[in-house]
Amino acid sequence: MTTGAVILAAGKASRFGSPKQLLEIEGETLIDRACQTALEAGCDPVLRVLGGHAEVIQSLPCPAGVSTLVHDGWQQGMGSSLAAGVARLLELAPDLDALFVLLVDQPMITPALLETLRGGLATRSIVWCDHGEAKGPPALFGRRHFEELMHLQGDRGAKAVIANHQATSISFPGAAWDIDSPEAWERFQTRAKE
Numbered sequence: 125m126t127t128g129a130v131i132l133a134a135g136k137a138s139r140f141g142s143p144k145q146l147l148e149i150e151g152e153t154l155i156d157r158a159c160q161t162a163l164e165a166g167c168d169p170v171l172r173v174l175g176g177h178a179e180v181i182q183s184l185p186c187p188a189g190v191s192t193l194v195h196d197g198w199q200q201g202m203g204s205s206l207a208a209g210v211a212r213l214l215e216l217a218p219d220l221d222a223l224f225v226l227l228v229d230q231p232m233i234t235p236a237l238l239e240t241l242r243g244g245l246a247t248r249s250i251v252w253c254d255h256g257e258a259k260g261p262p263a264l265f266g267r268r269h270f271e272e273l274m275h276l277q278g279d280r281g282a283k284a285v286i287a288n289h290q291a292t293s294i295s296f297p298g299a300a301w302d303i304d305s306p307e308a309w310e311r312f313q314t315r316a317k318e
Contacts, residue, residue, distance in 0.1 A: 125222060125242070125245070126168070126217065126219060126220050126221050126222075127165075127167050127168075127220065127221065127222045127223065127224065127242060127264070128167055128168065128171070128213045128216070128217055128220045128222075128223045129165075129167035129169075129170045129171065129213075129223065129224040129225075129226055130173060130206065130209035130210060130213055130223060130224070130225055130226070131155070131158045131159060131170065131171065131172045131173065131226045131227075132173050132205055132206060132209065132225065132226070132227050132228060132281075133145045133158070133172050133173060133174055133181070133228035134173050134175030134178075134195050134205040135175065135176055135202075136175070136176030136177065136199075143177035143181060144228075144229060145177060145181055145228050146177075146181065149231055154228050154229060154231060155181060155228050156187055157231060158172075158227075158228050158230075158233070159186075159187045159190045161226070161233050161234060161235055162238070163190070164235040165224075165235040165239055165242075167238070168189070168217070169189075169191055169213060169216040169217050170189060170190045170191070171190070171191045171192070171193055171209055171212055171216065172190060172191070172193070172228075173193050173195050173198075173205050173206075173208065173209040173212075174192060174193070174194050174195065174198075175194065175195050175197075175198020175199070176198060176199075178194045182194070191212075191216060193208060195208045200277065200278055201277075201278040201279035201281075202280075203278050203279060203281050203284065204277055204278060206225060206276050206281055206282060207273060207274050207275060207276040207277065210223065210270055210273045210274050214270060214274075220267065220270075221266070222245055222264055222265060222266050223264070223265055224238060224241070224263070224264050224265075225263045225264075225265065225273075225281075225282050226261065226262045227261050229304060230261065230262065233262055237253075237262070237294075238262065238264075240294055240296075241263075241264045241294055242264060244264070244292045244294055245264055245266060247292055248290060248291055249265070249266035249268055249289065250263065250264070250265055250269060250285070250286055250289055250290075250291035250292070251264045251291065251292045251294060252264070252282075252286060252291055252292075253293065253294055253295075253296045254293040254295045254296065256295075260283065261282065263282050263286065263291075265285070269285055269289070272285050272288070273285055
């Protein structure tokens, strides 16, 4: 099965005062960590979608094997960035069987988790993570959902597509760790040191 990955990294992260995508864990930026995770899980192609802070992020080396899309409409919301990313991914690899949607600010995601999600695709055409209190990304979509993903707009992300279909969920509480504020970053760093 050929599987690509769209890594959403277009947000401005205004609460941080600096590009959240460039926060470092063990010397690796969040954006590079997400790209490496997808590559190690055998995703090809891997596409990072940038918007806010694109110029700063692009001034740094991009991991080998990763493509970049600077989405001019990133301020319209996650749905717009995802739609643009899926369209570009399909330009790079028109025959993809499935694609992962990853968020740049989920540092607990591992290649093993992506492999587990891939295994779930045998029973359903959408597989996503159960965080305990909620469900969300990362998520894996079979080809039949690509068109619907490309029609997303505004802030309605992949959950809008998932809501329209039966999906399989994989328990992974670590996916709930998203770095959406300086306080969340501090909590993550404290936990990582334990």
